[in-house]
Amino acid sequence: xxxxxxxxxxxxLERADDAGVYRVSEELALIQTVDFFTPVVDDPYAFGQxxxxxxxSDVYAMGGVPKTAMNLVAFPxxxxxxxxxxxxxxxxxxxxxxxxxxxxxGHSVEDKELKYGLSVTGFVxxxxxxxxxxxxxxxxxxxxxxxxxxxxNTAIKAGLAAPGLVERVTRxxxxxxxxxxxxxGRFRVHACTDVTGFGLLGHLAEMVxxxxxxxxxxxxxxxxxxxxxxFARMGLIPAGAHRNREFREAMVExxxxxxxxMQDVLFDPQTSGGLLISLPAEEVEPLCGRIRDQGGTAQExxxxxxxxxxxxxxx
Amino acid sequence: xxxxxxxxxxxxxxxxxxxxTLQQERAEAVRVLVDNAAxxxxxxxxxxxxxxxxxLERAGEDYVVVGRCGKAAPPAAQPEPAPAxxxxxxxxxxxxxxxxxxxxxxxxxxxxxxRLMANFVKTLKEMGPDLWRLVFVNNGVKLTIDASEVLEDxxxxxxxxxxxxxxxxxxNHFGLLERKRVxxxxxxxxxxxxxxxxxxxxxx
Numbered sequence: 001x002x003x004x005x006x007x008x009x010x011x012x013l014e015r016a017d018d019a020g021v022y023r024v025s026e027e028l029a030l031i032q033t034v035d036f037f038t039p040v041v042d043d044p045y046a047f048g049q050x051x052x053x054x055x056x057s058d059v060y061a062m063g064g065v066p067k068t069a070m071n072l073v074a075f076p077x078x079x080x081x082x083x084x085x086x087x088x089x090x091x092x093x094x095x096x097x098x099x100x101x102x103x104x105x106g107h108s109v110e111d112k113e114l115k116y117g118l119s120v121t122g123f124v125x126x127x128x129x130x131x132x133x134x135x136x137x138x139x140x141x142x143x144x145x146x147x148x149x150x151x152x153n154t155a156i157k158a159g160l161a162a163p164g165l166v167e168r169v170t171r172x173x174x175x176x177x178x179x180x181x182x183x184x185g186r187f188r189v190h191a192c193t194d195v196t197g198f199g200l201l202g203h204l205a206e207m208v209x210x211x212x213x214x215x216x217x218x219x220x221x222x223x224x225x226x227x228x229x230x231f232a233r234m235g236l237i238p239a240g241a242h243r244n245r246e247f248r249e250a251m252v253e254x255x256x257x258x259x260x261x262m263q264d265v266l267f268d269p270q271t272s273g274g275l276l277i278s279l280p281a282e283e284v285e286p287l288c289g290r291i292r293d294q295g296g297t298a299q300e301x302x303x304x305x306x307x308x309x310x311x312x313x314x315x
Numbered sequence: 316x317x318x319x320x321x322x323x324x325x326x327x328x329x330x331x332x333x334x335x336t337l338q339q340e341r342a343e344a345v346r347v348l349v350d351n352a353a354x355x356x357x358x359x360x361x362x363x364x365x366x367x368x369x370x371l372e373r374a375g376e377d378y379v380v381v382g383r384c385g386k387a388a389p390p391a392a393q394p395e396p397a398p399a400x401x402x403x404x405x406x407x408x409x410x411x412x413x414x415x416x417x418x419x420x421x422x423x424x425x426x427x428x429x430r431l432m433a434n435f436v437k438t439l440k441e442m443g444p445d446l447w448r449l450v451f452v453n454n455g456v457k458l459t460i461d462a463s464e465v466l467e468d469x470x471x472x473x474x475x476x477x478x479x480x481x482x483x484x485x486x487n488h489f490g491l492l493e494r495k496r497v498x499x500x501x502x503x504x505x506x507x508x509x510x511x512x513x514x515x516x517x518x519x
Binding site for chain 2: 242243300
């Protein structure tokens with residue numbers, strides 16, 4: 001399919017990056033993104049927060065600052081109490097307020113299945129756009145949220161997750177990627193994306209494909225919800241994780257020491273996951289230190305190697 | 316052989332269906348029917364986690380997992396009040412979290428304290444499966460680096476399934492991030508949450 005375009009499109013559909021970027025002037029480009037989904041947690045307020053954090057994340061992943069947002073709502077007006085909708089919208093608004101983003105509109109339709117999300121617009125300097133496509137040999141990879149939310153959500157559906165875990169995972173999904181994103185401008189970040197539906201290895205594969213480089217991942221260094229490993233072992237794995245594996249298996253080599261449950265977590269689809277950042281080795285500690293000082297998670301999980309085979313080796 | 320038909324069910328229902336059936340009747344052999352490869356893999360994983368030996372088959376459009384209770388297998392899921400957390404091989408009767416805030420035990424003589432701490436770490440295994448989390452903060456993180464005299468003991472614990480949490484801010488503070496050799500680098504939120512989940516916290 002051919003898409004209409006013009007010379008001011010910095011990142012368009014062909015690139016399939018986290019968001020579109022359009023140059024307005026020499027100093028300013030707009031980042032635009034939209035995302036919505038069906039509920040991932042039972043608590044409507046938390047769902048609203050998670051949906052907003054998730055939609056904002058694409059702007060952060062492009063190196064931008066989100067400015068405005070619009071709601072997208074599909075709601076079964078006849079079957080569901082409007083108080084549910086109010087709670088969802090309140091969750092979204094509170095997240096936007098935390099991110100210092102204004103809500104300037106929205107649209108709702110009646111639908112049998114509840115859905116909520118947002119369209120978000122952000123600003124970025126045209127020369128400071130971060131994309132997935134610039135891994136450099138010698139770079140290190142940093143991840144800013146623990147993995148396993150898809151598997152844990154499956155366990156929640158199964159009624160097997162302890163309340164404390166539900167709360168921890170909900171808090172992680174609702175956490176803005178802002179703390180990490182605000183630090184990126186201080187460092188020579190070469191590439192960045194956010195980890196969502198394709199899982200860590202799926203999104204990493206997008207970065208590696210076409211880069212002419214390869215990646216070595218240290219499975220033991222990857223932050224995970226420990227319970228996700230237990231649930232994976234007992235087969236509580238979302239279908240998406242199997243699909244992600246099938247799709248990218250050919251690029252990935254697992255060392256013998258990487259247990260199957262860890263492999264599943266590495267392919268686990270994430271809701272509102274963390275940022276995956278590629279930057280020079282000497283900048284890893286200062287970046288991670290700053291993010292942790294702000295109360296965030298940041299962990300070095302691997303490195304980019306010069307091997308032109310575009311492989312992901314997990315040890 | 317017990318037949319379980321889990322066709323038409325979406326994840327995680329086939330696993331739950333299998334689990335519920337095994338909890339009601341302690342079958343030695345089961346044949347689980349599902350309608351997609353992902354569910355087949357999930358059911359296989361579940362049965363293996365319960366000590367079954369498994370075999371995968373196709374039956375026309377459907378997918379089949381055949382499971383037989385292995386020799387050294389744990390009993391196939393005793394009836395238990397649902398919902399419960401997944402049971403690892405040896406379910407601890409209670410969860411003890413040990414928080415090490417220093418690389419020495421007690422105050423007074425530092426050299427003595429260092430030896431006592433090494434001995435303490437080595438002796439922790441006497442807690443058995445009740446020992447649930449081992450958390451290192453502040454100077455304690457030095458016990459997890461390459462030069463630690465209890466490194467091998469800690470690696471042994473970790474290999475045996477103990478979750479060891481090491482404070483990332485502390486490692487960073489001492490410039491030891493690269494030298495950590497055991498445990499999972501973590502943040503304060505994880506530590507606080509682990510404390511909340513623990514039945515007992517022992518701080519040394």
